[in-house]
Amino acid sequence: MSQFPHSATELTLPPIPAAQSGKVLVVESNPATAEIATLVLANAGHEVLSAGNAQRALTVARRWHPDLVLLELVLPDLPGAHLCRQLRNRSPIPIIVNSLDGNPDAIDDAYTAGACDYLPKPLRTRELLDRIRVHLTAPQAA
Numbered sequence: 001m002s003q004f005p006h007s008a009t010e011l012t013l014p015p016i017p018a019a020q021s022g023k024v025l026v027v028e029s030n031p032a033t034a035e036i037a038t039l040v041l042a043n044a045g046h047e048v049l050s051a052g053n054a055q056r057a058l059t060v061a062r063r064w065h066p067d068l069v070l071l072e073l074v075l076p077d078l079p080g081a082h083l084c085r086q087l088r089n090r091s092p093i094p095i096i097v098n099s100l101d102g103n104p105d106a107i108d109d110a111y112t113a114g115a116c117d118y119l120p121k122p123l124r125t126r127e128l129l130d131r132i133r134v135h136l137t138a139p140q141a142a
Helices: 029-045 054-064 080-091 104-114 126-137
Strands: 023-027 047-051 068-072 097-100 116-122
Touching: 023 029, 023 054, 023 104, 029 068, 029 116, 029 126, 047 054, 054 068, 054 080, 068 080, 068 126, 080 104, 097 104, 097 126, 104 116, 116 126
Parallel strands: 023 047, 023 068, 068 097, 097 116
Antiparallel strands: none
């Protein structure tokens, strides 16, 4: 017999929401890194496209309408913060920036341009998936 009153034994918990999957655009100039990120995200149930430079990323974003962008800050044709600003002007989607050097000025510029989060490289799978889940399920500011 339970030591708790009858009402305590009937406690129901809210359902745990299923992992939110979405369309993720990976903007990464290193093909090996882009492939790894794409495989990790696809394995987690996301639709993924990648772009190796800013111009390709803008084209893909315009046609494909991703739910989230994972954006490298160092791109061959345009600084990541500039691309972030251009993407932000088109849509309120979450933009998570990442970089290998962790340059604080570049990270600050990205936040000012509209990034919602930063992850250092090398990307850790669990942290990447957790942050993406959070940003795909959180309501976005207009």
